[in-house]
Amino acid sequence: MRILLVEDEAAIVLPLKKLLERQGWQVAAAASVAAALEQIEKTPFEAALVDLGLPDGSGETVCHALRGQGDAAILILTARADEASVIRALEQGADDYIIKPFRAGELLSRIKAVLRRRKGPELLRFGALTVDRRSARAFVGENQIPLTAQEYRLLLVFLANPGQILERGQLLQALWDQEGNFVNDNTLTVTVKRLREKLAGGCGWHIATVRGLGYRWEEEPDA
Structure with a gap:
């Protein structure tokens, strides 16, 4: 499975990328909206982890682009605890969200739960x-x-x-x-x-x- 990781905090990207790769998943990392959109144009993804706060815009733009590309499972990573941000991301097509800081086991469980749910009817x-x-x-x-x-x-x-x-x-x-x-x-x-x-x-x-x-x-x- 190919996963797009959209995150601009270097301290998070490397350990998270290794965590996902240990599950047997292929991971492409992007640190900005522009880099994420470039990746989406080149490669179809089955899943994506998207930070909402990016240096050149909002992760909501990435969610919208992923939905235009196909049916990737999208899980939002965000430090924003307000419900309005979460609702906007869900309306852009995100399947779930997790608030930073998060635990590795919790994140993997949430990803797998989203993938299981998306196997069902839309x-x-x-x-x-x-x-x-x-x-x-x-x-x-x-x-x-x-x-x-x-x-x-x-x-x-x-x-x-x-x-x-x-x-x-x-x-x-x-x-x-x-x-x-x-x-x-x-x-x-x-x-x-x-x-x-x-x-x-x-x-x-x-x-x-x-x-x-x-x-x-x-x-x-x-x-």
Whole structure:
């Protein structure tokens, strides 16, 4: 697999390149938007790690170019902890993001998780609900549902496991906070509640509580 690493911090590039190459992946490094665009013109990539803050522009430009080239899995590397930056990157076609500084094992797990997810269909449909994974947007009928990054990530977990009971511990692993740590149990409860409210009315599917066990994504009884 060919990976494009777009990062301008030399202290990060070398160890990260070695880490990825030990997985058997071919890595091309670029330290700027211009260098990344040049690499994209020459080589098709199956995956990319893209820093948002580059010396000659934003990594969002690189995401856009990668989407124009093909269907590479894109994971954002960023020191920007504000949700707006993350949402813009996701809207440009990124699949996931990780906040610096990050742990090597965590990064590899996130890359592999993105690659597994991208093997599935780009459009997920359950009743009137449609999720477009290319743009990280969800719709009930023609109406877009405004989801936060955590709500969107949680929804994907449910859609990947219809009819199955998902324990709270499993769901907590899918909800990373902006510092790269697991969120707490109360945050999960609040996120499930808000996601339920946004999907209510016309979707045909819902998040059911299975007492003492967890949650299950299932059809409404009268759907």
